[in-house]
Amino acid sequence: MKTVFTTGEAAKICKVSQQTIIRCFDSGQLKGFRVPGSRFRRIPRNELYSFMRDNGIPTDALESGKRKLLIVDDDQDLVDLIVDVLERDGRFEVRSVNNGFDAGMMVKEYRPDLIVLDVMLPDINGKEVCQRVRSDQSMDDVRIICISGMVEREKIDDLRASGANDFLQKPFEVETLVDRVCQLLDMESATAR
DSSP: OOOEEEHHHHHHHHTSOHHHHHHHHHHTSSOOEEOTTSOOEEEEHHHHHHHHHHTTOOOHHHHHOOEEEEEEOSOHHHHHHHHHHHHHHSSEEEEEESSHHHHHHHHHHHOOSEEEEESSOSSSOHHHHHHHHHTOGGGTTOEEEEEESOOOHHHHHHHHHTTOSEEEESSOOHHHHHHHHHHHTTOOOGGGO
16 A cells, blocks of 8 residues: 655545645645655655545545546446456456446546446437536546447547547457556556556
8 A cells, every 4th residue: 555645646536636736735735745856745645644634535545545437338247247357456446337327426426537438328428428527627537438339430539529538349358448447547557467
């Protein structure tokens, strides 16, 4: 478990911008130290925890140390497979829903680090879910991987323009998905571990 964080890591955990963390550090609201001989700021775990608690920021991301993922797909067998592989990895906390409406509710409540989003949902399409997530500035750091069996290039470009960070065509190897998740969250890939 990590004991010291960079300002960028602290920003991801707190779901705020790195500039916000730097301002809080420089004003003394967030205690830490500078790396000798450089300008780099470092924040010990206990100080970050106190800062989060004092400012009403949920501390679950810091406590578990796990990255939060939300899987949105109406194919329950695929969801079960993805959830199983991610949970066995041990670095992820995973929740799943099977439609766009529940996805919208869950994103606000759960605040995932990354969403694996099926484009063809029974109620609203994945593009609309992307746009809703991207319209909320507090969710700028949420990464989105869209998955679908559709292949038209312009639709994939459209999804990226709506806020998707990545796209995987079904069927795919779950290991490929885990590698993409790791890349987007700046984590070591599962195969390299």
